Amino acid sequence: MKKKLVSVLLAGVMAVGMLAGCGSSKGSEGEESTGKSEDYDLTLYSINTTDPDFDDWLKNVEDATGLNINVIAAPTDSDTRQQKVTTILSTGDDSVDIIEINDEMSAAFKNSGWLEGLNDTVMTEDVRSQFAQGYLEDMITDKDGNIVGVPGYSGYLAFWVNQEIMDEVGITEIDTKEDFMKYMEAASGDGRYGYGGSWEKTYVFNEIAQFVNMFGGDYFDWTKAENKEAIQFLKDMVDNNQTPIDQIADKYEQMNPKANDGKYGSFFMWGLGTDYEKAGMLGEDKIHMAMVPDFSGKGERAIFTDSWSYVLNSASKNKEAAIKFLQYMADEGGMEASYKAFDRYPARADVAEKVVPDTDPAKEMYSRYASECNVSGRPMLPQTMEFITDMGTIFQSCMKDEISVDEFCEKAQGLVEKYSE
């Protein structure tokens, strides 16, 4: 009998143990911290600690603000990071004051009350007017109009092309849908594809939304013909071997080596091309940013912008110091430090104009994106990751011929309705 009892209890402990962390209010174990929190003015939960210039950046911030900052390294894996941040904020954990969050987290948390409003302290009218207004409104303003974060940089889901492949197939520009299709046809074959992406179920929504936008659709309305046209276009590319079905297992870490190896003629990607630079593949004659093609035929080009924002934990006991930190990060000095240390393009237009040298190839393209494209934040709903994952799952099924494009659109509309409730 005792054996049975012990065995049953053991089974229970194993099953329930997986949820035992739910109630914890003092998280952050396991992450690397630079020291005892009581010696510091505030604690920062950072995604940049693995950058070789992080220490220089930290010194710059500490010198400029006079703050002694404790840093906790956020996990590099996106799922784990989101789980950790969610646990910290949802349990009222006050061991972290400032957290860097991405748009997915921002969409999930901005109306939760876990983040402090910054309208009167940091993002005052004169400061906020320098940021991209569409981004501020779409991504980091809560339902009461409070801005809850300071964008750490400005990024675009840029269109990248491999110039070597373009030269080889004799295509000089990809300006319209027809140009794009011609390039697909010419560049694909022998294990090479005109277009490549990262279609892992939690990543692919960027590209689905990008193509829907390019076709003039609406990610939240799958009854629109343009949405169906976009999905059909992607499906045709798969069927015609112009983009590989293999990429449904790929995140960016799998996609970028393929881009560097010349397997992809074009792709959409965030950032300034650090991975291509490291591989010696960044440049006007190799891999470089290009203008997003106009698929609408009306001269309308669509592009998404993103950022990681610094937010203030509502449960923080060091709000005064945290606000001082945020004021610096929203200021020219903080943005310049981030640009120099992490290659993060300044989120403030006035600072970018001053700080970024004309020799930076991103400057021209970023300013063209800003002026020639319809710039918007990505379409997200509060149950962000659940929505993203479910959309990714049905998209993969569609691309693998398990469901038709019509069924995909029907299911996608169902998901929009489910998660909009």
Place this chain on the structure above:
Amino acid sequence: MTISKKSMKWIPWILILPVVIIRGFTTLYPIIVTLKNSLFDIKVLSGVNEFVGLANYVNVFKDPKVQTSISFTVIFVVVSMVFHVVLGVILALILNMKFKGRRFLRTIVLIPWAMPAVVIGMAAKWGFNNDYGLVNDFIRRFVSDFQYNWLINTSSARAAVIAMDLWKDLPFFAILVLSGLQFISGDIYEAAKVDGANGVQSFFRITLPLILKNVITLCIPFTLWRLTTFDLVYAMTSGGPGEDTSLIAYRITTEAFTNLNVGYASTLAVMLFLVMAVFSFINIKFMNKLAD
């Protein structure tokens, strides 16, 4: 001063009290809270916290994502355990043979088991990649134009996950079986040989019956570990393609910590607990029968 027998009776209880208190907080409390939460609709992000009775339990049977998780979990546990037993016993028999380098082989065979599952999962993600993976690189040495991405099709992704699970834990299973083999006296085999038994007969008439109880005992924790496997798919496939490799433990973690549907995740955890408890109970009954 003498201590009465009556007061002596309480001393053991006092001595184990700290452990009972710690266990109470770290084990019983989470179990009770999970049971309670399973009856509520708790969505952390939207602030919902409502008593729904058994609605979560009913929803489990309607949720296609959970259905997929359950079906793969059953496949994963059954296939993996069959291979654990068959290959584990074979490997143990090999390790029990007398040959040069046996000690070295016994040592290195445990290396996969000593590696964290997350590391193995991340390495396997690359290992099964069509362009850069060592699996296809190896196959291409024999079939030069071989092209296949293991992690994008349901059956091959599932096979890859099971293969990695076996690669990691099979040696440990084999070493534990080996410990059972070493208790069998060589005299029994000598006597059987004198009576004319060949190797196969010796295995089925002597070895197998003598290690059977050992193997069944091992099957209990190994099956429970398979039922709670999460880290391998987390790092290797993120449950994909689609939801096809989402083991039930991965589904629970996703619901609890990514989707923040704490009530629903608790329901799944309670149901998994019941399955594990029933499995353990049946297994012990079977073992007792075997002992009789």
